[in-house]
Amino acid sequence: MTSDLEQFGPTETFPCDENSEAFAVVRLAVEVSRDQLRTALAIGHAELNGTPPLDDMAVRDIRREVEGHLAAAATISLYRETEAVVRRVNEAGILPTIDAAINRAYTRTADDRAQQSARYGDGTVTLLTTDRGEITIDEPPWCAGHDGDMVGTLDEISHNGAEITVPFVTARSAPSTIMTAQLSHAPYLTLAPEPFPVLYVELDEHCDLDVPDGRNLSRALRLAAVRLDRALDGLARLRGDHR
Ligand SMILES: [Zn+2]
Structure with a gap:
């Protein structure tokens, strides 16, 4: 069932409770019903005292409210139990076993953390x-x-060229990047072989625009088109006859 559902997020990483020191980021995907989405958004929006009105909220901010509510529910429930549970497992003498399991699951070994030199x-x-x-x-x-x-x-192993980015600024949201592109070639891929370099491109934006921000977007898209064409000229030279 999950594979048929549309997936959204994570929009951002939410901090752990202020009395604890962060150790790792756990990414989680949760199936939710429409009623659960209604509940999470209604509570999140009420905590913002209802401003801005929902109709004026950017998609990203709506998702942040929903994810924030889910994250807060998990963090608060853990916070309530932490002291008692840690004391109990400590008294039962199973803290070392739990820590060993955490170390296996939530720390990387020296090998997979190693950086290329x-x-x-x-x-x-x-x-x-x-x-x-x-x-x-x-x-x-x-x-x-x-x-x-x-x-x-x-x-x-992938060879990656210099990153080409196109910024996008609106009055309402934080500056973002509307396009990122770079030459890329992973010559040893076996499942989906890549015999020639390709242009790796990321395009992603969801926003509600007034006229000035709409103009900012069309300017950013024109700049993106110019930079994309220039990058494609470079790619065409590298690929020769293999267009
Ligand atoms: Zn390289």
């Missing part, structure tokens, strides 16, 4: 992989490098 040669780069050890591969001149990459398997 790439070594660059003449048109090559030497990288560490978890399945093939150290390997030396061709490094395309447009690749921005691998120093921020995490160590992974050979087929996860």
Whole structure:
């Protein structure tokens, strides 16, 4: 059933209660009914004293209210129980067992946290992989490098070009990025092979616009089109006959 439902969020990460120190972020997906959405939004909106009116709220803010209510319900219920439960498991002597399970599930091992320390040669780069050890591969001149990459398997290696971004600013919401694009090539992918570089593009915006903000959007889209065309010219040169 879940796979048939539309999925939304997370819109943002909600802080843990102010008396606790954050340890990890747990991402959660919850099926909700329309009545539960009504309830979460009505409570969240009441806590805002009903302003702005729901009709004027951006989609992102509506989702933030709903997710915020769900997150608060979980945080408050944990907060109420924390002291008693921690004391009880401590007295029962099972705290070390619980901590060991948490360490297995909620901390990364040194291996999967390792960052690449790439070594660059003449048109090559030497990288560490978890399945093939150290390997030396061709490094395309447009690749921005691998120093921020995490160590992974050979087929996860991806060459990524410099990021092209197009900003979008409105009077109502925080500045955002309407398009992000970069050349990308993962030459060792096996399931969905990528024999030639592609242009990776992210486009995402949901908003309610008045006229000035609508003009800001059309300006941003024109700028996005210009930058997209320029990036595609570069991609066409790299792909040659393989359009
Ligand atoms: Zn590269």
